[in-house]
Amino acid sequence: MxxxxxxxxxxxxxxxxxxxxxxxxxxxxxxxxxxxxxxxxxxxxxxxxxxxxxxxxxxxxxxxxxxxxxxxxxxxxxxxxxxxxxxxxxxxxxxxxxxxxxxxxxxxxxxxxxxxxxxxxxxxxxxxxxxxxxxxxxxxxxxxxxxxxxxxxxxxxxxxxxxxxxxxxxxxxxxxxxRPRPPPPFAGAVSGHPGFVADPWDTHRLGNIPADASVLVLGMSQTASDAIAVLLRNGHTGPITAVARRGLRPRPKPETAAGLPPDIVDRIRRPVSLFTAAHGRHGTALSLLRTLRAGVRRAEASGGDWFGPFGDLRDSVWDVWPALPLAEKRRFLRHLRVWYDAHRFQLPPQVEVRIAGAEAAGQLSFEAAFCESAARDGDALSVTLRRRGSEERRAERFGAVMNCTGPDxxxxxxxxxxxxxxxxxxxxxxxxxxxxxxxxxxxxxxxxxxxxxxxxxxxxxxxxxxxxxxxxxxxxxxxxxxxxxxxxxxxxx
Ligand SMILES: Cc1cc2nc3c(=O)[nH]c(=O)nc-3n(C[C@H](O)[C@H](O)[C@H](O)COP(=O)(O)OP(=O)(O)OC[C@H]3O[C@@H](n4cnc5c(N)ncnc54)[C@H](O)[C@@H]3O)c2cc1C
Known part of the structure; x- marks a missing residue:
C-alpha cells in the first residue's frame, strides 16, 4: 500500500x-x-x-x-x-x-x-x-x-x-x-407526505414546519424533546401533542441530586460492580427491580432520592446485564426498558425549562396514546389515536408529524x-x-x-x-x- x-x-x-x-x-x-x-x-x-x-x-x-x-x-x-x-x-x-x-x-x-x-x-x-x-x-x-x-x-x-x-x-x-423507522401506520405512502418529518435531527426540515401547524410528535424521549425545543425556539405557535404508548417521559434529576456528578470512571472500573457488591447477584429482572425499589425507599427515608440508588445500578450494568439469563433480558426489554430509560436519560435543564413553559402555557401536551392509523389528508395527515387503557378513539388532523421514536x-x-x-x-x-x-x-x-x-x-x-x-x-x-x-x-x- x-x-x-x-x-x-x-x-x-x-x-x-x-x-x-x-x-x-x-x-x-x-x-x-x-x-x-x-x-x-x-x-x-x-x-x-x-x-x-x-x-x-x-x-x-x-x-x-x-x-x-x-x-x-x-x-x-x-x-x-x-x-x-x-x-x-x-x-x-x-x-x-x-x-x-x-x-x-x-x-x-x-x-x-x-x-x-x-x-x-x-x-x-x-x-x-x-x-x-x-x-x-x-x-x-x-x-x-x-x-x-x-x-x-x-x-x-x-x-x-x-x-x-x-x-x-x-x-x-x-x-x-x-434513523428511526416510521412506525407501521406511517410507513409506505404516508411517510412520503410533506408533513411527515422522518429525521428529527434535521433542524432545517423542522424550520420548514409552518409556525401555526398542529404538530404530532411520535415519542417522548430525548429525541422528541430536542425536536420540540427547536420548534419552540423557531417561534412555533400551533399546538404540539407528544404521544407514546406508555406515556413515560424522561424523569427530571431530583433537586437533592444537584451538583457535580461522582467520578464515573472509578464507579465503573472495578472488579465487581457497585450494585453487585452491595446486593449480590440477581438472576431475574424482577428481583433487580425489587432490590432497586428497596434501595430507593431507604434513600428517601434518609432524605435522599431515587437518583443515587438508580445511578448505582446504571453504573453496574456492565456487570449485571451479562449475568442475566436470556429469558430475563427479554423480559426486561419487554416490560422494564421503557421505564428504565425514562430514569436513565435526563434532559438538559435548558431544554426542560423550555418544555415546561410550553406545557404550562397549554401549547404542549403529553399523552399516553397509540396511533392506530394514519392517512394523507390534503396538506395534512389524519391520525387516529387511542388513549392507553381506553377503547375510545379520536381522529385528528395534524399539519406535521415528527417521528421521534428513537434510534433503531x-x-x-x-x-x-x-x-x-x-x-x-x-x-x-x-x-x-x-x-x-x-x-x-x-x-x-x-x-x-x-x-x-x-x-x-x-x-x-x-x-x-x-x-x-x-x-x-x-x-x-x-x-x-x-x-x-x-x-x-x-x-x-
Ligand atoms: C441525538 C442523540 C443525542 C445523544 N446525546 C448524548 C449525550 O448527551 N451524552 C452521551 O453520553 N450520549 C449521548 N448520546 C448517545 C451517543 O449515541 C453516544 O454517546 C455516541 O455518540 C455514539 O456514537 P457512535 O459513533 O457509536 O454512533 P453514531 O453517532 O451513530 O455514529 C455512527 C457513524 O457511523 C457512520 N456510518 C454508519 N454506517 C456507515 C457505513 N455503512 N459506512 C460508513 N459510515 C457509516 C455514520 O455516518 C455515523 O457518523 C446521544 C445519542 C443521540 C442519537
Missing part, C-alpha cells in the same frame, strides 16, 4: 489495503482510532470510513443547533478516561461558558454544553492524532459509506460507495444508530447496507435479544457459525444486546479502553 503523510484526507486515489478499517467515524470510531494509535506496538495503517465531512461527531454530535445539548454534565463526557480534566480544561481554554455559550451553565452549577461543542472537541482530538501519535500510525479518513463486506485472505474486503474497495486485517464496525438498533430492520451484508453473509448474527449484534466480551463478532471472529469487531451502540450500556459516551469510551490493549497486541503479531 502506498503510504501517505499523516492526517491526509484521501479523496483522489483508491485505498486498497489497511491494517484496520473502522466503519463509522462518530464518537465510537474516533475514540477507537485515537486509543489504538496510542497503544499500538508498531505503526499501523488505520482508515476511518465515514461519509460525514466532520469525523468524530456522528449522529449525536454533528450538529450546530444551539438547543442540542449534552444530556448529562460535561464532566462525565470524555475521550481519555485517565485524564478527567482534559475536556473541562479544553472548554476553559476556549473561554468557558462565558465566551462559548453563556446558557451552558445549568441551575445546579454544572455545565451542559451544546452537543456540537463536544463534537468539536472529539474531532479536534482525532485530528491531532491524525497529525501524529505515539505509535507513528497513519489515521486517515475516507469520506465514503461501506456498502458490503466479504472475507478474504487478509481479513475482510469492504466495498465502499464511490467504487473503492478496502481490504483490512481488522474491520471495526462502529456504525452506531440508524435492530440489524433485521436496518437500512444500512453494511449491516445487512454482515447479517446476510453470516459474518455477524443479531444478538438473541434482537437488538444489536452478538459479540463476545472483547467485541469480536459472533457470526452464524457461533465462533468469535478476531477479524471483525463490533463496538458502540450496536452491542446493546450484549452489554446494554453502550449508549452513553463514558460507557462506550471505557469499554473501548478495556478491549484495546488486547486488540493492539493481536495487531502486533
Amino acid at each position: 502506498r503510504r501517505r503523510g499523516f492526517g491526509q484526507v484521501s479523496r483522489e486515489a483508491p485505498v486498497t489495503a489497511a491494517d484496520v478499517a473502522v466503519v463509522g467515524g462518530g464518537f465510537t470510531g474516533a475514540v477507537f482510532a485515537i486509543h489504538l494509535s496510542r497503544l499500538a506496538g508498531r505503526p499501523l495503517d488505520i482508515v476511518i470510513v465515514e461519509p460525514r465531512e466532520r469525523p468524530g461527531r456522528g449522529v449525536a454530535y454533528d450538529t450546530d443547533d444551539p438547543d442540542h445539548r449534552l444530556n448529562a454534565p460535561l464532566q462525565i463526557h470524555f475521550v481519555y478516561p485517565d485524564a478527567p480534566d482534559h475536556l473541562p480544561g479544553w472548554y476553559a481554554e476556549r473561554g468557558g461558558p462565558e465566551a462559548v455559550d453563556p446558557e451552558a451553565m445549568g441551575p445546579d452549577g454544572t455545565l451542559y454544553p451544546r452537543r456540537g461543542e463536544f463534537g468539536r472537541y472529539v474531532e479536534e482530538q482525532l485530528r491531532s492524532h491524525m497529525a501524529g501519535n505515539a505509535s507513528g500510525s497513519a489515521i486517515r479518513h475516507i469520506r465514503a459509506r461501506a456498502l458490503s463486506a466479504r472475507r478474504n485472505a487478509a481479513g475482510y474486503r469492504l466495498d465502499l460507495s464511490g467504487g473503492q474497495t478496502l481490504s483490512a486485517r481488522l474491520v471495526v464496525v462502529a456504525a452506531g444508530y440508524a 438498533l435492530r440489524p433485521d430492520r436496518s437500512d444500512n447496507p453494511l449491516i445487512a451484508s454482515l447479517a446476510a453473509r453470516g459474518y455477524a448474527a443479531a444478538h438473541p435479544t434482537g437488538i444489536g449484534f452478538a459479540v463476545d466480551a472483547e467485541c469480536r463478532a459472533v457470526g452464524a457459525g457461533g465462533q468469535p471472529d478476531p477479524h471483525l469487531r463490533i463496538v458502540g451502540p450496536l452491542t446493546y444486546g450484549a452489554f446494554a450500556d453502550q449508549q452513553g459516551a463514558p460507557f462506550i469510551a471505557l469499554r473501548l479502553c478495556a478491549i484495546l490493549p488486547g486488540i493492539a497486541a493481536a495487531l502486533q503479531r
Whole structure:
C-alpha cells in the first residue's frame, strides 16, 4: 500500500489495503482510532470510513443547533478516561461558558454544553492524532459509506460507495444508530407526505414546519424533546401533542441530586460492580427491580432520592446485564426498558425549562396514546389515536408529524447496507435479544457459525444486546479502553 503523510484526507486515489478499517467515524470510531494509535506496538495503517465531512461527531454530535445539548454534565463526557480534566480544561481554554455559550451553565452549577461543542472537541482530538501519535500510525479518513463486506485472505474486503474497495486485517464496525423507522401506520405512502418529518435531527426540515401547524410528535424521549425545543425556539405557535404508548417521559434529576456528578470512571472500573457488591447477584429482572425499589425507599427515608440508588445500578450494568439469563433480558426489554430509560436519560435543564413553559402555557401536551392509523389528508395527515387503557378513539388532523421514536438498533430492520451484508453473509448474527449484534466480551463478532471472529469487531451502540450500556459516551469510551490493549497486541503479531 502506498503510504501517505499523516492526517491526509484521501479523496483522489483508491485505498486498497489497511491494517484496520473502522466503519463509522462518530464518537465510537474516533475514540477507537485515537486509543489504538496510542497503544499500538508498531505503526499501523488505520482508515476511518465515514461519509460525514466532520469525523468524530456522528449522529449525536454533528450538529450546530444551539438547543442540542449534552444530556448529562460535561464532566462525565470524555475521550481519555485517565485524564478527567482534559475536556473541562479544553472548554476553559476556549473561554468557558462565558465566551462559548453563556446558557451552558445549568441551575445546579454544572455545565451542559451544546452537543456540537463536544463534537468539536472529539474531532479536534482525532485530528491531532491524525497529525501524529505515539505509535507513528497513519489515521486517515475516507469520506465514503461501506456498502458490503466479504472475507478474504487478509481479513475482510469492504466495498465502499464511490467504487473503492478496502481490504483490512481488522474491520471495526462502529456504525452506531440508524434513523428511526416510521412506525407501521406511517410507513409506505404516508411517510412520503410533506408533513411527515422522518429525521428529527434535521433542524432545517423542522424550520420548514409552518409556525401555526398542529404538530404530532411520535415519542417522548430525548429525541422528541430536542425536536420540540427547536420548534419552540423557531417561534412555533400551533399546538404540539407528544404521544407514546406508555406515556413515560424522561424523569427530571431530583433537586437533592444537584451538583457535580461522582467520578464515573472509578464507579465503573472495578472488579465487581457497585450494585453487585452491595446486593449480590440477581438472576431475574424482577428481583433487580425489587432490590432497586428497596434501595430507593431507604434513600428517601434518609432524605435522599431515587437518583443515587438508580445511578448505582446504571453504573453496574456492565456487570449485571451479562449475568442475566436470556429469558430475563427479554423480559426486561419487554416490560422494564421503557421505564428504565425514562430514569436513565435526563434532559438538559435548558431544554426542560423550555418544555415546561410550553406545557404550562397549554401549547404542549403529553399523552399516553397509540396511533392506530394514519392517512394523507390534503396538506395534512389524519391520525387516529387511542388513549392507553381506553377503547375510545379520536381522529385528528395534524399539519406535521415528527417521528421521534428513537434510534433503531435492530440489524433485521436496518437500512444500512453494511449491516445487512454482515447479517446476510453470516459474518455477524443479531444478538438473541434482537437488538444489536452478538459479540463476545472483547467485541469480536459472533457470526452464524457461533465462533468469535478476531477479524471483525463490533463496538458502540450496536452491542446493546450484549452489554446494554453502550449508549452513553463514558460507557462506550471505557469499554473501548478495556478491549484495546488486547486488540493492539493481536495487531502486533
Ligand atoms: C441525538 C442523540 C443525542 C445523544 N446525546 C448524548 C449525550 O448527551 N451524552 C452521551 O453520553 N450520549 C449521548 N448520546 C448517545 C451517543 O449515541 C453516544 O454517546 C455516541 O455518540 C455514539 O456514537 P457512535 O459513533 O457509536 O454512533 P453514531 O453517532 O451513530 O455514529 C455512527 C457513524 O457511523 C457512520 N456510518 C454508519 N454506517 C456507515 C457505513 N455503512 N459506512 C460508513 N459510515 C457509516 C455514520 O455516518 C455515523 O457518523 C446521544 C445519542 C443521540 C442519537
